[in-house]
Amino acid sequence: MTTATEAPSHDEKGHIDPAAAVVTAATVPVQTRSERFRSFDPEAFERPTGREVNWKHTPVARLARLFDAADPQTDGVTVTVSPTTDAAASARGDVFRPEDLPSAIAWAQSPEAVSVVVDGEHEVPIRVDLVGTGGRATAHVVIEARPHSRATVLLDHTGTAEFAENVEIVVRDGADLTVVALHRWADDAVHAASHQARVDRDAHLRHIVVSFGGGLVRVNPSVELAGAGAVGELYGLAFADAGQHLESQVYLHHKGGHTSGDVLYKAALQGDTARTVWVGDVLIGPDAVGTDSYEANRNLVLTSGARADSIPNLEIETGDIVGAGHASATGRFDEEQLFYLQARGIPEAEARRLVVIGFLAEIVQKIGVPDLEEQLTAAIEAELAGEDAR
Known part of the structure; x- marks a missing residue:
């Protein structure tokens, strides 16, 4: 996405000033995750070409059907929640704002959200089984952890589909929530997911992405530590075989004071053309005093022909922090x-x-x-x- 430009300047005779035209015709690419364009309207997004900063590591041709807003949704994925709850989660959109075309299409085509409510303490994980039965599908899942509740929610993806998925997570004051997204798709599955979360005062979110199956799996977790004392732990594990593309673009925004974050993603790759991509963005905002944050990505390449891309980014807007850093390493045994x-x-x-x-x-x-x-x-x-x- 690029910034809008003004029309070139004209002199009093109506001639275009060439110098002004060069300046104003230039586009300014979005450089940081916090600047990305967001909209609920799919028509507000341009179709990705693979040259955009957030798509340049993705084989966009394999996502072609997920870029088509006119392509009707099918029943390609069945969703089951167990155990169910009578309470309704917050209305969708409390936290979620689509930041790319597939997530905007999933928003438009999934007006009825799948609701998961955590109230009290749950010793047994709450399961959300998403089973692909073929074809194209979208879904929007809302997970709300009520104040001082505690639970683990497992999103288990199996079968095959071309699937655009939104996951919206709200962690209220003092709650302790673990969300595990497990991808055990068949080899021909294509999955683009956008996870967005807000963590309130003294609350804790542990978010874990585990990817084994699927031909192309792209998961973008975005977590805002909004309340003072909020804690965010973002972890990931990927095992890519030949022909697989497993990608995560992680964003952790320290917004409240005295928040802490830990980001660690690991991947193992084996087989020719196995590919993993990890982009990690951490933003420490101007009001996030007392922040302690660290992100790291480690990749183990087991065979020749495999490739791991790793791009950590750290943006700090206040000098009053406990600590912040990032690291990346890719190598063989x-x-x-x-x-x-x-x-x-x-x-x-x-x-x-x-x-x-x-x-x-x-x-x-x-x-x-x-x-x-x-x-x-x-x-x-x-x-x-x-x-x-x-």
């Missing part, structure tokens, strides 16, 4: 770790498996649900076994 394990009698293949499991386990263990952690560990094992089979 640590030969010292392999040597250490092999020196103790562990075969090379098993040593490599242990290194990968240990690398990704840090994210898995942050979920805090033992059954789900076991499932994800088994899924990582299956991914590694698939590589061995090839």
Whole structure:
């Protein structure tokens, strides 16, 4: 998206001033996440070409149907919430503002939001099962954690579809909410998701994105720490195989005072043309005094031909902070770790498996649900076994 420009200047005889035309015809590209254009109207967005700052790492041709507002929605995804609740979540739009074309289309084509309300304390995770049955589909999910409530909400994506999804998260004062978005799509699935959250005073949100399946999965989590003392933890895990494109563009906005944030995304890549993209933007606003924030991205490339793009960005608008920083690293196996394990009698293949499991386990263990952690560990094992089979 670019800024609007004025018409070129004319002199008193009506001639165009060439110098003025050059200046005014120039467009100024959006450089930071906070400047991105937002609108509920799909017609307000231009169709992405792949040259835009927020699309230049994405194979936009594979998302073609999700850019078509005239393409009617189908019943390509069924959504089930368990356990259900009689209470209704906040009306959609309390937090959410579409910032790209697929999210604006999903807004327009999903007037009835899927409602998830957290009231009190839930020991068992609330499940939102999204099962793709083929075709094109959209959905808008609203998750509201009432004041001082506590729960884990699991968004589990399976099957296949061309799916544009909005997830709107409201964490009220003193609430403690964990949201896990798990992507176990079939190989031909295409999924573009926009997650937007607001965390109020003394509330805590742990947001985790786990991507294993799907041909193209693009998840953009955006979290605003609005209330004083709010805490945001944004974690991600991806395992990309040949032909897969797994992407996350993360935005953490420290708005309230004395907020803290921790962002850590990890990815493992195996097979030719396996691709991951991570863009991390952190904004510490002018009123966010006492902020403590850190973001990092780590990528482990297991085979030649795989590619991981990693772009951390940090913007600070106040000098009164506790600390802020970012880091990024992409590399192959640590030969010292392999040597250490092999020196103790562990075969090379098993040593490599242990290194990968240990690398990704840090994210898995942050979920805090033992059954789900076991499932994800088994899924990582299956991914590694698939590589061995090839």
